[in-house]
Amino acid sequence: MKKTWWKVPLYCIVASWVSFQLETILGRWTLVTLPDGSLTTDFTRWRVMEAVLLAAIVCVGGFLFFRRMTRKEIFSPPLFWLFLMWRLASSPLRCSRWPPSILVG
Numbered sequence: 001m002k003k004t005w006w007k008v009p010l011y012c013i014v015a016s017w018v019s020f021q022l023e024t025i026l027g028r029w030t031l032v033t034l035p036d037g038s039l040t041t042d043f044t045r046w047r048v049m050e051a052v053l054l055a056a057i058v059c060v061g062g063f064l065f066f067r068r069m070t071r072k073e074i075f076s077p078p079l080f081w082l083f084l085m086w087r088l089a090s091s092p093l094r095c096s097r098w099p100p101s102i103l104v105g
Contacts, residue, residue: 008077011065015057022053 030045066074 019053
């Protein structure tokens with residue numbers, strides 16, 4: 001790899017933060033006033049907003065940032081981090097010092 005291992009995780013972090021901020025701003029579009037005067041969010045509108053944000057983030061990443069990267073360069077860093085998180089999450093389960101009561105739900 002051409003020292004591009006940092007681009008995918010950095011893009012994922014920035015894109016998730018931007019997506020969260022846009023959801024809080026655009027979430028007002030999903031508010032619905034019920035007949036009794038209370039406010040709630042419309043589930044369908046919320047899902048449509050999330051789908052549009054996801055499509056925009058994927059398009060921006062694919063067309064602007066990851067255009068010249070190979071598939072190996074794109075998928076290697078996330079797979080490494082997923083493997084690392086899986087190993088860290090499952091390590092207490094392999095520890096023999098823990099009592100079984102902790103391991104059961």
